[in-house]
Amino acid sequence: MERPFTIAHLSDLHISLDHSRHNIKKTRSLIEYCLRQGADHIVITGDITANGEKKEFEATRKIFRNYGLLDCRKLSLLCGNHDVYGGVHRAEEILSFPKRCKTTDYDRKMREFREYFHEVFDSSEQNGSGISFPFVKVFGSVAIIGANSIARYSRVKNPIGSNGEVDDKQFERMRRTLMAEHLKEKRKLVLIHHHFNKILSNGSERTNSVWDAVERQTMKLRGKKRLLQLFAASSVDLVLHGHVHRNHEYMRKGIRFLNAGGSILGDNSAFNVAFIRVTPAGVQTMLRKLPQPAATQPTEPLLNSANPLVVSEAA
Ligand SMILES: [Fe+2]
Ligand SMILES: [Fe+2]
Structure with missing residues (x-):
């Protein structure tokens, strides 16, 4: 019988050398923890850097290299909106940021993203020559399918770069990939940066605030409906994402989602890693909260979808 396959899911590391330098230290701790726990594969679903800068990519690459992770069998990566457009980190950057996105x-x-981490992509199965997304990696009975949801700039539809989209061409490649005969019997895990649940504020005083409206307009994944239909039609087992800085699991139209956006930017000082264990019986998820001593922290079963639509953190 095939042994269980364990995936550690991280997201939104926001590696920076200028601010939030502690994110580097936290990332190292999380990776060490994942490896100590015997993860077979690590996935990081985007916003790997804070500002999409060369020095941030180089620092991140160095971290991965030091842990022997620059290997497509050990690591899967997605690009996040911060890796393409950067982000606002100082008040004086707010006004100039739309122009940065536009240009x-x-x-x-x-x-460049693909080149910085080329070892992680090089041997993944491509659905067409020279095409990066979706990529496919097969590990025994498990298929990991990585999609790119970072939308191009649009003055109306994507003015600050944080909205998402899977364009028509990539969607068609995803459809062919997910419906492919050789993946039919596999457990299918889809990686994507953007979330599929609605941003609400949990019935708090912030509901209907101007900020909520802004968040809703700038955190959208367009074309969710057809992706959900495709995931259902192709029996996707689990969708892993980030973007919203929170760790939780939820259901949407019968599809199971796992958000690891709170890996290091979640609540307070906690940092988290989600483990996905794939066995012939099914797909189990567990959230491990650090910090230290990690070994004494409790394991919490996820799948807490009693209120799957509550998300309020910015990405
Ligand atoms: Fe993001
Ligand atoms: Fe983020």
Whole structure:
């Protein structure tokens, strides 16, 4: 019988050398913890850097290299909106940020991302020559399918780069991939940066606030409906994402989602890792909360979908 396959899911590391330097230390701790726990594979679903800068990618690459993770069998990565457009980290950057997004060379940034971490993509199965997304990696009975949800700049639809989209061409490749005969009997795990649940504020005083409305308009994944239909039609077992800085699991239209966006930017000082264990019987998820001593922290079963639509943190 095939042994269980364990995936550690991290997201939104927001690696920076100028601010939030502690994110580097936290990332190292999380990776060490994942490896100590015997993870077979680590996935990081985007916003790997805070500002999409060369020095941040180089620092991140160095971390991965030091842990022997620059290997497509050990690590899967997605690009997040921060990796392409950067983010606002100081008050004085707010006004200039839309211009930065507008002048970002999207294709160049995507190409650079792939080049920085080429070992992680090189041997993954591509659905067409030279195409990065969706990528497919097969580990025995498990198939990992990585999609790119980072939308191009649009003055109306994506003015600050944080909205998502899977465009028509990639959607068609995803459809062919997910419906492919050789993946039919596999457990299918889809990786994507953006979330599928609605941003609400849990009935708190912030409901209907201007900020909520802004958040809703700038945190959207467009075209969710057709993706959900595709996931259902192709029997996707679990969708892993980030973008919203919270760790939780929820259901949407019968599809199971796991958000690891709170890996290091979640509540207070806690940092988290989600483990996905795939066995012939099914797909189990567990959230491990650090910090230390990690070994004494309790394991919490996820799948707490009593109120799956409550999300309020910014990405
Ligand atoms: Fe994001
Ligand atoms: Fe983020």
